[in-house]
Amino acid sequence: MAAVTDGRARPFRSVLYIPGSKERALEKAKDLPADAIIFDLEDAVAAEEKPAARALLAQVLAEADYGPRARIVRINGLDSDWGRDDVAAFATAIAAGAKVDAILIPKVSTPADLDAVAALIPDVPLWAMMETALGMLNAASIAAHPRLAGMVMGTNDLAKELGSRFRADRLAMQAGLGLCLLAARAHGLTIVDGVYNAFKDEAGLLAECEQGRDMGFDGKTLIHPAQLDIANTAFAPSQAEIDLARRQIAAFEEAEAQGLGVAVVDGRIVENLHIVTARQTLAKAEAIAALHAS
Ligand SMILES: CC(C)(COP(=O)(O)OP(=O)(O)OC[C@H]1O[C@@H](n2cnc3c(N)ncnc32)[C@H](O)[C@@H]1OP(=O)(O)O)[C@@H](O)C(=O)NCCC(=O)NCCSC(=O)C[C@H](O)C(=O)O
Numbered sequence: 001m002a003a004v005t006d007g008r009a010r011p012f013r014s015v016l017y018i019p020g021s022k023e024r025a026l027e028k029a030k031d032l033p034a035d036a037i038i039f040d041l042e043d044a045v046a047a048e049e050k051p052a053a054r055a056l057l058a059q060v061l062a063e064a065d066y067g068p069r070a071r072i073v074r075i076n077g078l079d080s081d082w083g084r085d086d087v088a089a090f091a092t093a094i095a096a097g098a099k100v101d102a103i104l105i106p107k108v109s110t111p112a113d114l115d116a117v118a119a120l121i122p123d124v125p126l127w128a129m130m131e132t133a134l135g136m137l138n139a140a141s142i143a144a145h146p147r148l149a150g151m152v153m154g155t156n157d158l159a160k161e162l163g164s165r166f167r168a169d170r171l172a173m174q175a176g177l178g179l180c181l182l183a184a185r186a187h188g189l190t191i192v193d194g195v196y197n198a199f200k201d202e203a204g205l206l207a208e209c210e211q212g213r214d215m216g217f218d219g220k221t222l223i224h225p226a227q228l229d230i231a232n233t234a235f236a237p238s239q240a241e242i243d244l245a246r247r248q249i250a251a252f253e254e255a256e257a258q259g260l261g262v263a264v265v266d267g268r269i270v271e272n273l274h275i276v277t278a279r280q281t282l283a284k285a286e287a288i289a290a291l292h293a294s
């Protein structure tokens with residue numbers, strides 16, 4: 001399986017959180033259509049369950065087959081009672097062969113937060129939860145960290161820090177979402193949007209997926225299996241987008257053959273840069289098809 005560090009070539013449309021303490025959910029996830037799974041030891045696991053969840057998860061990731069789904073483990077922060085034991089357990093488990101594609105660090109506020117985990121666990125790519133006000137302001141230097149491969153927006157914690165209220169348009173989130181997106185793209189990282197808490201509200205989820213997709217996010221983090229299909233569809237190129245990409249490439253190649261630098265498709269100009277986007281659309285569609293075939 002390709003590594004999580006593949007960046008934009010690998011689909012991350014749907015990234016499902018699973019509490020590391022829930023055996024039934026860990027089992028069920030093997031057959032769910034998620035592009036990636038975040039095996040959570042942090043906020044989804046109660047304090048008294050954390051040691052047992054850590055041991056269960058290390059065992060599951062050593063033995064279970066999650067197919068092509070990217071496997072990301074969210075540890076507790078190093079400033080908590082459990083973070084150092086989480087890192088030690090997964091350093092040992094990975095050295096012994098457990099399949100972990102990335103370690104996700106909560107509440108990353110500075111690059112030093114990444115240094116601290118990087119020093120304790122070699123080789124495995126790191127991902128950062130972007131969910132503190134300081135983290136938003138330091139997004140560029142965090143994204144530049146050499147071990148970082150991905151960012152996950154933590155919009156619940158961010159709303160808590162900002163004191164902002166939920167709004168369907170996510171007005172209060174826009175500055176943070178934009179800063180992190182800019183930072184991730186400047187450094188070639190994968191970046192996925194935050195969760196939609198009302199997991200039975202399909203229309204609300206779809207609207208938020210479409211907003212995140214239109215901003216440029218690779219996908220959305222999810223909390224319930226019922227959210228998977230909506231995110232998978234929203235973040236995949238539609239058939240109309242695939243057809244347009246093909247027509248743009250064909251029209252541009254024809255224009256180039258005639259010595260021209262610009263083509264026109266559906267009344268809009270098509271230049272070199274649009275062809276880069278068109279090829280990315282086709283590559284994404286192919287990567288999704290390959291994922292479904294595996
Ligand atoms: C939200 C839930 C507590 C709902 O649980 P439940 O009432 O059990 O749901 P259902 O009965 O509808 O479940 C149906 C079946 O689906 C399985 N299931 C449920 N959730 C998951 C899941 N996340 N992954 C895999 N499978 C799941 C159930 O086991 C049922 O299976 P079956 O028995 O076969 O019918 C629950 O969904 C849940 O705990 N979700 C995860 C919550 C979570 O991870 N929260 C932390 C991440 S969010 C966060 O921290 C964001 C960030 O940090 C920020 O700051 O924003």
Ligand SMILES: [Mg+2]
Nearest residue numbers: 131154156157
């Ligand atoms: Mg959080």
